Amino acid sequence: MNLSLDLINNITTDDVLKIGAAYGILQILAQDLGIKTGKKQRDLIQSMPVQIFLMYCGSYATTGDHKTAMIATVLYYVLKYIYSNGETSAVCFEDV
Numbered sequence: 001m002n003l004s005l006d007l008i009n010n011i012t013t014d015d016v017l018k019i020g021a022a023y024g025i026l027q028i029l030a031q032d033l034g035i036k037t038g039k040k041q042r043d044l045i046q047s048m049p050v051q052i053f054l055m056y057c058g059s060y061a062t063t064g065d066h067k068t069a070m071i072a073t074v075l076y077y078v079l080k081y082i083y084s085n086g087e088t089s090a091v092c093f094e095d096v
Helices: 003-009 013-034 039-045 050-063 066-083
Strands: none
Touching: 013 050, 039 066, 050 066
C-alpha cells in the first residue's frame, strides 16, 4: 500500500488536534519572526470556525482532556464577546 495512504489512514483525532495546535504555534512564531502570511491563509485563519478549532486544539494540547479544552475555549469566547460586550483590544497587554 502507498505510504501516504497509510499515514492518512492511521491519523487519529488526537493527531489532528495536535497538528492543529502545532500549526497555531507555528503561525504565532512566524508572525513574531516577521514572516508574512499568505492572503488566503490569513482569511482562512481569521474565519470563526477555524479560530475556534485552533483554540480548541491549543487547549487540548495543553490539557490532554477534551472537557477541559472545551471549557477553556468557551471561557475565552464568553470573556471576549459577553463579558467584554464585544469591545476588543488590538493587544492583550497594551502598557507593555
